[in-house]
Amino acid sequence: QVTLKESGPVLVKPTETLTLTCTVSGFSLSNARVGVSWIRQPPGKALEWLAHIFSNDEKSYSTSLKSRLTISKDTSKSQVVLTMTNMDPVDTATYYCARTKISGLAVAGYDYWGQGTLVTVSS
């Protein structure tokens, strides 16, 4: 059974750094072409992709947030970690991790998602 679960602080102050952890089970982060993305959804707004990491450690970042994001993985712990620096109230959102679905050799959406974690940025 594939599951993903996000964990991290529920409240961060402006200018602080957010660290979120996605713990996966039912698959290995070392399997070929396995990948995990972080996606967020501000209240009342659309889903926004943030970053992705593949099993070969290939990484991608949102163009607009690239300077603030770092994604990494610890295969032995089955965890994917996202850090976002210089948090602002506009970063208040539910943050999700999701596994990429691979069809053929290409990404075809996300087949498993965590339940999400709400992060509020406020002083």
Add this chain to the structure above:
Amino acid sequence: EIVMTQSPATLSVSPGERATLSCRASQSVSSNLAWYQHKPGQGPRLLIYGASTRATGIPARFSGSGSGTEFTLTISSLQSEDFAVYYCQQYNNWPPGTFGQGTKVEIK
């Protein structure tokens, strides 16, 4: 960036009726489109990928169609558990693979 536009924003449907949701891309995404169902407190659930292929375990009442810039998700006979928000996502240009704003299917 490819912009995905969903319509309507809210769809009021009675149980047992058909629901038709639309998604339009600002440029062609071929058939590289997915649909998700999202309920409060849960992560989105993949329903359709490749514009028309149902994901594992998805009931046959869900069907997807379209290619290029125009796509449709049809729920043939709404069940109580189908009332949720539905998102389309293009992955022709991935990353980032942009999402639509969502269509809320509510009970009429």
